[in-house]
Amino acid sequence: MTALTGQTLRANLKEQALLEEAMALAGWDQLTGMPQASGDFRAELQSYLASRYLAVATGEAAQELNKYFGQPTHLAELSTDDQALFKRFQSDYVRDASIPKAEYEAFQRLASQGQDAWTAARQADDYQLYAPVLAKLIQAKRQFIRYWRKDEATPYDVLLNQFEPGLTVDKLDRIFDQLKTGIADIRQQLKDDGVEPDASFLQRTVAVDKQRAYVWEAIQRLGYDAQKGRLDDTIHPFMQDLNRNDARITTRWSPNDYQMAILGVYHEAGHGLFAQNIDSKWDYTPFNKGIAMSIHESQSLFNEVMIGRSKDFWTSEFPRLQAAWPAALGDIELEQFYRGWMKTAPTLIRTEADPLTYPLHIIIRYEIEKALFNDDLPVADLEKLWNDKYEAYLGVRPDSALTGILQDIHWASGDFGYFPSYALGHLYAAQFLQAMEKELPVKDLLQAGNLAPLIAWRREHVWQYGASKTPAEILQTATGESLQPSYWLKLQTERYADVYQL
Amino acid sequence: MTALTGQTLRANLKEQALLEEAMALAGWDQLTGMPQASGDFRAELQSYLASRYLAVATGEAAQELNKYFGQPTHLAELSTDDQALFKRFQSDYVRDASIPKAEYEAFQRLASQGQDAWTAARQADDYQLYAPVLAKLIQAKRQFIRYWRKDEATPYDVLLNQFEPGLTVDKLDRIFDQLKTGIADIRQQLKDDGVEPDASFLQRTVAVDKQRAYVWEAIQRLGYDAQKGRLDDTIHPFMQDLNRNDARITTRWSPNDYQMAILGVYHEAGHGLFAQNIDSKWDYTPFNKGIAMSIHESQSLFNEVMIGRSKDFWTSEFPRLQAAWPAALGDIELEQFYRGWMKTAPTLIRTEADPLTYPLHIIIRYEIEKALFNDDLPVADLEKLWNDKYEAYLGVRPDSALTGILQDIHWASGDFGYFPSYALGHLYAAQFLQAMEKELPVKDLLQAGNLAPLIAWRREHVWQYGASKTPAEILQTATGESLQPSYWLKLQTERYADVYQL
Incomplete structure (x- = not known):
């Protein structure tokens, strides 16, 4: 040799x-x-x-x-x-x-067919057009799991572990149970005793070029380096990093929904920040690119939820927004703005969910995926199960496949076990904020619009490592603890109690 | 085997x-x-x-x-x-x-250094900062020529032949002599007896988004398929085809120079038309991509000069332009517009030249390249020679390297023998027009704004072949003759006699 x-x-x-x-x-x-x-x-x-x-x-x-x-x-x-x-x-x-080449290629073709079938099914609003290919994709993935499986407790654990090293069904069941109960409690309280905010001003018209100008400036205040990125239009927003000096973000716009653009671009800029700040020693290595999705998402959500839904932040940011769009916001008070901004309501569509109800969308998908891979749930039954769960957990029932089971492309592309990372990202973000608060006067800094120390903290504790540490390692080192969903629940409880005047 | x-x-x-x-x-x-x-x-x-x-x-x-x-x-x-x-x-x-790998790679590095040195020299407006790397590039190219040369009459013939199969110094000397004399005659006549047009309305302000909207529609009338292309902003306009269904064009804009955008986008759309209409049987072959630059340029120039500088075309197109920009053009008559549009004046910068003086810019570069490779002209003398030739042929003398020898990037990138193709493109375009006129009522079609037959003619006689025929073969088959510069001279003579009221 x-x-x-x-x-x-x-x-x-x-x-x-x-x-x-x-x-x-x-x-x-x-x-x-x-x-x-x-x-x-x-x-x-x-x-x-x-x-x-x-x-x-x-x-x-x-x-x-x-x-x-x-x-x-x-x-x-x-x-x-x-x-x-x-x-x-x-x-x-x-x-x-470990996958035979022929099977790997067959799966790629199937995934491509899956996306086409998904598109066709969406056009006809008919899940059954897509169910047969989905069944084949699941069958193929079950076979892959047989090739991959070592000592994982269940087949679905194999998939979880690929997206998030060390993650198991056992752990997730406990985390998600805690979330389900906690979220249900908060929602019940808001329903019983809360004062519903007026959010109608969020639909006021703001021209797209004005929205673009504001968000482009705002994300630079949040640390996004404009020399190392760009902002383009797309249908489903995403960040794509080519390298640490080229982390591009995209968004969609609606003149009558500026909240979508603001939170969406904050979110993608959070992904961009991560990519822009990885230590250069990991250039051209998998530690620069292959970051676990949960930890990446924790940084986009830090921007979107920890900062973008924080009253302290809007204390300094709202006057800037007002100055940028006087016609739309000149007559709105900060308190009124923040309450409308935070209004929560169940939705059928995951990507339109507010931070309080978002984890429920993930839990539904997690429970279905687990049933598919561990209990051989038949694919034909999926749509009904999906709708039943939405009704049970969120109190809304899709009346079409488009707003139900056909809303996500993930399964059509052969991605199973990926969804839980989205929820973990929320939990990580809250735990990072809590740890940061021990070291920094976060409240004062946000109120003063001085974000530099928060940016430096995240660079030091998260971004620089890229994928060279696992999410669990980063979390442990940065916060001194393993994952504790309680921080997220505490934050949401406090924020919504304030907004709904409990 | x-x-x-x-x-x-x-x-x-x-x-x-x-x-x-x-x-x-x-x-x-x-x-x-x-x-x-x-x-x-x-x-x-x-x-x-x-x-x-x-x-x-x-x-x-x-x-x-x-x-x-x-x-x-x-x-x-x-x-x-x-x-x-x-x-x-x-x-x-x-x-x-035939080039040893080490020498090939050294040349690539040199070309990269050449572009950096060229940029630095432009910033300092100092040719001498760039002359040493240029000398090395020329030295390396002379060595390549030794590897490549078979039966070509002179070293420079080797380079010409690579860009345009069959082209020789002998042929080009005759063509360019004819052009030099012919252009000088026309210019002398215009100076002696012509009435100088007023072109001041060309500097009127038209907002960039209005320019963009007009040119995007206009090039579709010229045949450019919007489903197979896009239009982006850049500094030095170009067309880049990724494949026949993706031929992207770019342009630059100035609110006070709409002629630049119109002719520039017509030009790039002409390149795009070629790329979009190559026979699909040449997909993924060098016949789809490696088209000789002269023949490609003949098609961009067909759009820009044969059509875009034609009075018949503007008879139908000018009302559309007026309707698009009433504030800027509402008070201008067609005749007045066309005369201003065609005004000719010598410039120092090749890319800003009008169609009449453009070939002189090329002839200057050709004569210098020929001297470099066939007569070992020292690189240190280039700037003076450049300036002397501009004074002799165009009557203008650069007072800085920026507007003189540093204006083109070609030599800095190691591209020698490429410039003549630009002039050939002009000549080919005129010869194609002349042949088309034998088969089609071109004048009537342009006046009626019915461009479809002209588009079909070019698809049939030029575009479909891609690079599967040489420029000489395409020209011969389409026009029944080898290259005749007289068609171009005749066209320019007639157009400028009309515009300058001779």
Whole structure:
């Protein structure tokens, strides 16, 4: 066996990263104005880049790296950083190489068909058009789980663990039970004793270019570096980082819903901040790109919910917003603005949910996924189960598949086990805020509009690490504790008690 | 030797084309809003993609293809189309593989340094900061010519032939002599007997969004397919085709120079039309992408000059322009508009030249390049020679390097022998128009604003072929003649006699 070095490993990771960067650019472009007729050509390009990527990540050179540094004596030849990178490389390699190539490719095709079927089903508002492909996707994923499974307690644990190392059904059941009860309690109290805010001023017209000008300035106050990003229009907002100096955000606009743009762009800028502030030593490595979704989401939600839904923040920010849009907000008082801004109401659509009800949307999806993979729930029964759960947990029942089970693309793309990360992001964000408050006068800083110390805290405790630590490690180091949903519940209880004048 | 097939060849060409598409997207993005801080990362990505491209185009598999189909008996196994593709593959292969890899990479680095030095020299307005790197680039290119040269009469012929198959110094000397004399005659006549038009209304303010709305509609009337393209802002306008369903154009704007946007966007849309209308059988082959620049330019110039400077066209188009911008053009008569639109005056900057004086800018560059490669002209003398020639041919002398020798980036990027194609594009466009007039009532069609037959003619005679025929072949087939500069001179003579009321 030829002697390999850290440089050999880094070169392989760099080639993977460069191919990922090309795919990321092509993907961003596809969603931000690529000519309509060009879809088939783009699919061909992405398919080529993906096959190159797989060849680099699992080909002969990768096999040799895996074999060589898989031996402890050789692993010890690497620097500490490179050892960590190898472990990540190895687990990705094992995940990708353990699926027979033909099955992997068949799954890719199925996922592509799934998205087409999902689109067709949405157009016809008919879940049954999509159910057969969904069933095949689930079948294929169950087979993958058999290849992947080691000592995980249940099949669904295998998927959870891929998105969030160490996460289990057992842990999530406990966390989500606590949330379900806690949220139900808050909602009951608001219903019984709360004073409903008036939020009608949120529908006042603000021209899109005025919205754009305000949010672009505002996110720079939140730390987003305009030299390392851009803001484009799209249908489903996202952040795409090509590298730490190019973390692009996107949004959609409505002249009569400026809250959507403000919170949406704060959110994506939070993802962008993470990407822009990863230590440069992780350039062209999986620690720069492969960040667990829960921890990434905790940073977008920190911007959107911890800051963007904070009364202290709006004490300093609302006068700026008023100055930017005097016609729409000149006659609104801060107190009135904040109460309307925070109004909570159940929705059918996850992406339109407010922070209080959002976790319930995730819990519904989690319970269904768990039933699919651990209890072999038949796919034909999904729609009814979905609707029943919405009625039970949120008190609203979809009267169409469009506003029900067809609203998310995740399953159609073959992504299962991904949803729980969204809820974890909420919980992490609240726990980070609580830890920050022990070290910094957060309330005063927000009221003064001095966000720099909050930005520095997150850079130091979260962003710089990229994916070099697991979410659990980052949380433990930054807050001194493992995940405690109580911080999130306490925050929401206090905020809504204030807003609803309990 | 293993038996290879047309499919093996096509697969290699397709991989080249897909890598080119990725590079094209990354290049377009870099010039249309990529975050400023991301330059180094983008250079790294492009360098990786270029090295992959070279590996595919000249690597082991390419060597085998070249060896195998290089034998006439094997070549005969291919379809006619595939034989043509192999010949193109082979000539590209020989060109790229005949340069030692180390020298090729050194040249790439030098070209990158050249662009940096050019930028720095422009900032300081000092040619001498850039002259040393330019000298090295020329030295390296002279060495390449030694590798490439077969039976070409002079070293510079080697470069000309690469950009335009069959083009020689001998031919160009004759063509450019004819142009020099002809243009001088027209300009002298206009000076002696012409009535100078008033073009002051061209500086009237038209808001950029109004300019954008008009040109976007106008180019669709000229045949540009909006489903297969987009229009973005940039500094130096260009068209970038990723594939035939994605031919993007870019432009720059000034509220007080709408002529720049109109003619600029017509021009780029002409390039876009070519790309959008190549026969789909050439998808993922060099016949889709590697079109000679002269023939491509003939199509952009057909839009810009043959149509965009035609009085017949403006007969139908000017009322539309007036309706779009009543405040700026409501009080202008068609005749007055057209005379101002056509006003000619010498400029120092090539890209700002009008159609009459444009070829002189090219002739100056041609004469200098020829002297550099055939007479070993010292690089230190270039600036004085440049200025002397501008004074002699155009009657204007640059008083700074910025408006003189530092205006073009081509040489800094290592591109020599490229400029003549621009002038050829003008001549081809006029010859195509003349041939079209034999078959179609062009004057009536333009006056009626019925451009469809002109579009169909160009699709049939030019666009569909992509690069599967040489410019000379396309010209001969479409017009029945080899290149005749007299058509261009006749057209300009007539147009300017009309405008200047001779």
